[in-house]
Each structure stands twice: as C-alpha cells, then as structure tokens.
Amino acid sequence: MSTKEGFPTGMDTEVEMLSLDGKEWQSRRCSVKHICRTRDAFTGLAIIRLPEDMSERPQDLKDLCAAFDMPPCTWLHQYQKATGFFLAQEGEQAGERTTYSTAFRFLLKHVNRNQSKSSSVNLTVGYSWTEIGIWTQWKPSHSSIMLCTIDNNDQASVWKDICRTLQDPQAIGVSRPSDWHAFVLPYITAAFDRSVWACRHVVRHMEHHRPTAQSPRPDYPIMHELARHSVHISENLAMSIKVCDSIEQEISDRQQSTPLSGPATQSARTQALRTIRSHKTLLECAHGRSDALTARLQNEMNLAFHIGGERDSAIAAQMAQSMKQDSAAMKAISVLGLVFLPGTFVSVSNLWTLNGHIQHSLTNGRPYIA
Template identity: 30%
Template sequence: MKLVGQAAQYEWLKVNIFTHWVASSNQLSVLVFDAHPSLPESIAASFLPLTIESRRDPFWAYTKLMDEVARLEDVTVMAIRNYVRAIEKEAPQEKPEPPYRFLHDISRHAVHVTETLDVAVETMDGMLSLHESVKAQVGDDDIWQTVHGRLLFSQQLLKGLRWRSKANEKRLQNEIQLAFHMVTQYDSGVSVAIGKAAKEDSAAMKTISMLTLAFLPPTFISSIFSMSFFKFDADTGWTISNNFWIYWAWAVPTTLVTSALWYYWQKQRIPGRSQAEKGPRPERQSLSLCV
C-alpha cells in the first residue's frame, strides 16, 4: 500500500505465485501472474545469488519470496507509522477542526495492513509445519536447517511487523478519540460562553422590564387624566365628561381583538402544538376472530 498526500490515495500491490518442485532433478518452477509491473523484477532479483546446494530443499525459494513479502509489508507498515507520527506531532489549534475523513481512512488502511500480516503469519506457520515433513527428503541436515532458519526468521519478522501494525491502529484510535474530545471540549466552552452572554442579556432585560413595570402605572394614569374627558376648574374642581364611556367602548374591544390576533398568530407559527399538548388521539383497533 502506498499513501499519497492528505487525500489518502493508496495502491495495493497484489501478487499470485505458483511453485512446482521436481524432486528427481531438484528443479523448481516459479510462476508469477497478475502482479504489479514492478514486482516480477524485484522478485527475480531476490533469487540472486543462487547456490546449487540450497536447491536440494524444496522450500529454498520461499526464503527468497518471504523476504520480498516482508520487505513490502515493512514499507507499508512504516508508511502508516509515518502518517500516525505526523498526526501526533501536529500542534493543537485554538479552534480544533480535525480531518475526520482522513483519520478514518488511515485507520481503515491500518486495519487492512494488520489483516494481511495476520494472513502472512498464518501462512508461515503452515509453511514451517510442511517444511518439517520434508526433512527426510532433503537428506542434508545442514541445508534443511539453513532453510528452516531463514523461514523462522521471516516468520518472526512478520510477527514483529504485525505488532507494529496493531500499535499503529491503537495510536490512530487514540488520536481520533483525542480529536473528538478536543472538539467536544471546545464546543462546551462555546456553550458556556453563550450561556454567560445569555445570562447577562437576561439580567439586562430583567432590569428593563422592572423599569417598564415601574413607569407603566404612572404613564397610564397620566394618559387618562390628560384626555379631554377630564377638566379641572378652580371653582368647580375636577369634572368628567358624560362621553367618557366612549374611551372604554373602544379600548376594551381593541384589546380583545389584539389579544385574539396574537393568539392566532402563535398557533399558526407552531403547527401541531395544540395537538401535541392534547396528546395523541387513541386509534381504534379492530379484532377479527376466525373459527
């Protein structure tokens, strides 16, 4: 796998290998198909130099092939590790905006790398078990031990890479959780700031409301007595007009109409509120019995 830039582009290298060994002539045929163009050359180069003695072991080619597999796995694991390290070294921002899509893409690739390593280790276990069964056919214990030791080394190398890949997964999960926590903490701080501002606004509105309530009765009284329905004379004192009822005849209906319009507007602005306050209407249920 190869990652390119923050877009998390990648390339998976697939290789299929078929081997056939002829015991009578110690001849081994290796067929590579459906491989990336760069792989056949590197696989062919890995077989050099070739010793005649090692050809007596039917598994000698796998020591070369598994070295190439381990090299490719190492490149992939280190590519993931480099991205993880770059993410860990990023300086914290005042307003965190983590690239969640990118983080999850890298995490997904890390899981795939661990999967390929698990398969490789399991394959090596089966290969070593089969190599035990051909010890008698080789005939030369030194050659068999050399090939077996190389296979064991490849197995341990792949196991070490698997543990590194799993560590990459855990480190990525740690960074993703940290990103979530940082965003949550930032949002909590913003919410607290909004709450404080709302509290200050509420205190200001409360002050305005108290002043309005304090001045409303005197304003109402002064408005009433400033009308032409009332008259003050030094000789007769205060007199009230016989048509004062006109004020009430207009004020009361106007107040009622205004209140009704406000109530209707609130009801239309929040549809379904009345039905929600009343609660769901029970549905009728029918029961059919078949005898």
C-alpha cells in the same frame, strides 16, 4: 544479469524468464507454449514471471498446470481472491518421487499520501493492492523452477528486488525443495515492512497536525479511511504469518518422512527453517506495529471527538453567559418600567380628566379655562 533475445511469440502469451546460464543469470521473454514444451529438457534454475491476467487464459493455464505440476485449484476464484494460502503436493512414478511442488500466495496493501508536509488540510489518502502468487517445482538432481504472478504496478517492489539480487550470480543457491521458500520470504517481509511504515507515516502526520481547541478541524472521513486501510494491513499480515507456519510445518514434516541423503541436506533444511522462522518473527513484529497503528488512529479519533465536545461546551457556556447578560438587561428594563410607569399612569389619568372637563364645558356652552 544480462538480457538475451527471447523466442518468437507471435500472438502467444509472453512471460519473463530469468534462468541461470552457467554462472550468470539471463533475462529473456518467451511464450508459455515454449516453456511448457521444453520443460522436461530444462535443467538448472529459473524464475518465470507470468502475466497478471493469466487466469483469463484457460488453454495456457492447462498447459502450465500439466508441465509444472501446478494445482489447478489455485487458479479458482476462491484461491485468487484469498488473503493467503499454502499447499504442497508430490508427484510419483513407479513408486518413486519424481517432483515436489508448492503453491502459496500473499496479499499486500500499500497506502500513499497526497498532501503537503506543512499542513493537514486537504489530506488525501490513496492505496493500491499487490497480489503475489508463487508456484515452485523441484525435480531431484534435475531442475528447480519458481513461477510467480506479481501485479504490474508492483508497489511492493518485490520483482524489482528479486531482479536486483540476481545481479550477483552467487546470491541464490536453490538445490532443495525448501530453498525457494527461504529465498522468496525476505522479499515478502521487506514488502510488508514498507507497507506498514507507509501507513505509519500518515498516522504520524495526523498526530503532528491533530486538531486543537483553538482550531478544531478534524477530518473524520480521512481518519476512518486510514483506519480501514490499517485493518486490512493487519489482516494481511496475520494471514502471511499463518502461511509461514504452514511452510515451516511442511518442511518439518518432510524431514521426518523423506530420507536424508547426508549431513549437507540436513544442514540445508535446518538453515531453511531458521530463515523462515526469523522472517516470521519480522512479520509478527510488523503485525504488532500495524495493530498499534490501529489503536493510535482510534486514539486520534477519540481525541478529536473530545476536542469537538469541549468546543461545543465552550460555545454553550458562552451562549449561557450571553443569555445571563440579556436577563440582567431585561431586569433593568423592568425596574425602569416600575419606576416610571406610575408617573406615566398619573399623567395619562390627568389627561383623561382634562379631556372630560373640556367636553363637559363645550356641551354646556361655556368656555373652560384651566
């Protein structure tokens, strides 16, 4: 894939465009106004990456929706904050289908750990979101374009993987409406797989450094924070599977409603369905692993509670033993008191008697000699 100079953009919104020029993919930067103005004249394949703040540019959005048949509703807050969605529509002119466009979205959460491998102390867990919006437009025997919005941080590495794949000009063949879905799903599946395994590594680290009775130092806030991330990942995976179901159903419906032009088209649709189904099973596998991570985290928290309870019980037993020893000492003191107290009482009584005799003798004027 080579890079060409883009068209002058001035203050216009810039986009990154990858287009198939003959047998080689070309990368360039151009303005939204340019791609909208030249849409009808464009033929071939292209992938356009829109800026992530596109929803804040109403005029550019209006031009994009008109030029690429993008459903305007997909830019509403409800759609932009959704965990995922899928919709499709067809354009008709004089009773004939002129365009076929789809829109779908995926949301990924990536967990990262900042901590040395030798200890579980001072473990901090960070996270980042990756929002992926896809719009496709297909024109019969004319052109096929995929537009996408991917966060600049792109922790999921989706855009990098796409650009790496396009180093091979033969790596992509998009000539039918369903081909874009079969093309992009492997990158989404790989991104979700990395997301789940990143969470798994942190959970496994906690299992390796779980608290013991000798060193009960569970970090409950980190455990609950990681459990929250795991729940979000499971939620995103569940929605991505439903998006795949919707894409699969849409392709099946088109097979029944749209006349086929020949065996090649039928074979291509069947292959696209097979690709989507295979990657849906991978997403289901990742979803099961994510649910298992949530259960493992719950197990670690329960174990930490039990270890803490055992330690508290041991401390209570030690306190009871100490109190028992104190009680024995008090009994010994009581016995000593019982033994020596009578003699002390007799001695004190004699002392008081002696004192009385002395006072009596002094009162009578006679000395008293004991």
